[in-house]
Amino acid sequence: MPNPSPDARRAVLFMTMIAAFATPFTLGAINIALPSMALDLELTPAQMGWVSLSFLLAACALLIPAGRAADIYGRRRVFIIGYYIFTIASILCALSATGPLLLAARVLQGLGGALFFGTSVAILTAVTPKENRGRALGWVAASVYTGLTAGPFLGGILSAVFGWRAVFWANVPLGMIVLFLAARLRTEWKGPEGEKLDIPSSALYAVSIVLLMLGLSGVLKTLSVPLAAAGAGGLWYFMRREARAAHPVFHSELLFDNPVYAWSSFTALLNYSASFAIGFILSLYLQYARGLSPVQAGLLLAVQPVFMAVFSPLAGRLSDRRAPGGIASAGMGVTAAGILMFIVAGPSTPVPYLALALAVLGFGLALFSSPNTNAAMSAVEPRRYSVAYAALSTMRLTGQMFSMALVLLIFSMVLGKTRLGPGDAEGLLTSMRLAVIIFSVMAAAGIFTSLRRRRPAPVEMTA
Template sequence: MSVPLSSRSTSIDRRCILVIATLASFLTPFMSSSINIALPAIGSEFGADAVLLGWIPTSFILASAMFMIPMGRLADIHGMRRIFFPGFVIFTIATLLCALSDSTSMLIAFRLVQGIGSAMIFSTAVAALTAVYPPGERGRVLGINVASVYIGLAMGPVLGGVLTHAFGWRSIFLSVIPLGAIVILLLLKNRDEWTETHPDHFDLTGSIVYGLMLLSLMYGLSVLPQAAGWAYILFGIFMLALFIRREMRVESPVLRVRLFLENHVFAFSNLAALINYSATFAVSFLLSLYLQYNKGLDPQTAGLILVAQPFVQAVLSPAAGRISDRIEPGIVASAGMGVTVIGLVMLALLTEETPLVFIVGALAVLGLGFALFSSPNTNAIMSSVDRHFLGVASATLGTTRQVGMMLSLGIAMMIFSVIIGRVQITPAYHAQLLSSVQIAFALFAALCVAGIYFSLARGRVRREEG
């Protein structure tokens, strides 16, 4: 039996939930962007090749994507806080274990555990904010939440570069622990359940099929052009078809596929998000390698340059969220996608002699585009579903984001595999690295052009007020 949220509204501290969600939304992108800047240092210590280095960020994203929708479904059934709290504890402990890793394989394994904790966090945070704030305030608080993500992305390269340069890459993980402890203390203080519960059956089989599908697709991308890569991708496509068939038939699916078929705003907004993240997430990964290997910069200087994109995102996202409360969100998001294309085309023109000011300008353009896209698109998705689907909607959005990130890195690793091969990057391979970066950004720009169409195809996004 569902427990009405209104009967507990006086006991729910909205501001505390906003603070918790905002801090949590800061930590994981901070970790991702700071680790990207430390990859050359990790590769040097452990002797890892370019593809294996790619698995350090990818393992985290893969685990997040595999578990986010199942965790969102569990949150709808049992309550958001009951999933968020243990998830944050898992994330914090795994972060400490990452700092203690003594091999690439161990680091990747603990990043997988981190990803599981992250899935439990991100499948619930946005849903909780959407549930406890009324429609008229939703764009504002979601803009704040998105801004915290971008602040994490902005501070990651700077602090990650400083920490790696001064204390080594392990200090990045250790620096997160105190903030994690603060969030845990706030969670212990605020013990009230945040949202309604909807007791129901959990589709474990569907969750397993879903996880195998994502794992097969991602691993297949990483080992292309080998025959095994195509085999894994075909198996992943088969599992995708099996998953859709099952979810259409079971009474209590882990993912309501019919929601995509019946709600065009929801479907096309998620597809636009998938394309946008697929085209943009690998930017910091690729530029981190380009700036340190091709331009010869140290991690600290490279981090200062990479901060341009997320800094612009962080500054403009709250305003973009407020705009989407007043202007059609689809129009704002589509304009943002168009600006993103311009930034990606600029990065596709990189050479060994490209001035740093041009790179900073391209990153600022990307930051503007992503700020205009992300908050309005999130507002459109979360406002297009009924309250009892908020957990699934939040998890679907989070999974779309993670799968997009995963595909972005997968495309980059596939290009590395074809052009560079499974070798450690040395000066002899700098020309191949530059070619890989140029090809990747050109592909991302073309992908984002397609994304503009799907962003516009969603139609008008006028939400139900109440």
């Protein structure tokens, strides 16, 4: 495949940055708009959590099969299909009249997201020279965090002025821009010819992921353990089946024969398990326990992603020159400290202290994200970029789902089916402190898993 022109590289970077912005923007905006959604659609605390969790569950179930399909049929083609689905599902979310309809549309959004999550960064990695890869990934990470910054702030404004449905309508113009840029690309990126997608293994993987996360979430209390066990067993059988398959959906050697990639992936799992639900629970804390408006809460929560957006490109550029694993390890340490600072949050905690804790957390996540991705992707052959990044994204989304599932489990134990409101601040604070302790331990564990890897030997082969 000929080397892409500088204009093509810039177009791919711009397209990837916009796509990277959209999903976290929606997730951040939803966190702020949740109280309005709950009032309008009469959602319980558990259903409020599932507005985010349903999207993540659907995306995670399809990510690895979608990445494999992109390597076989073309990354650009799969990306475009996925973004069409995501944009149409955003319209359906905005038109939803009941909670179940909203959750169904969110599932469809997640399926579309799975098709473009892995493919966009795989295309970017394929067209970017190795010496500039960390910087490019840093800009993508900055776009993610810019989305998280704009999400709470703009979500609060959109929700207050136009209603919560405007959060989803905002995805439509973004989708049109991304699809226009993708359609202008004339090159297709894919792996070796002649390989086939293993449909039965893909279905086995998707069903196993769904069962595992349903079990861990505790949404079906009496069936939680059987569901989780069935999901874990299904994933074990999936890995055994893949080891013998002629055209595996997931190449198990990425985890078992590539320690840099394996430890990078596992550390990503711990990082997102520890950090993702912090924004969700802080949004409820600020509005229910502190009495802030959606706009005020959004402005305060924006401190974290602002720091992430500012420092991610610098961390990515640094990872082109220094061992990325060491930078990511330092990021995990700062992340653990930032999370632990919320242990003292209460009804009268000074707002500047909360802003400082969010800044520390944002700085730690910036140090971790792009260096960790750079370390993982630099240890992978180009022909496996899509499925490798899909697997890395699966670790991220699994961590996010586990983080939300843990908070929902804590809510179930502490609050039961009580509808959240200003009168339930004490139960919310108890839930929050318990979550902070668990998340801090997870982040601290990630320091040691990150240090287990070594800088990879360069892997550069023809895509």
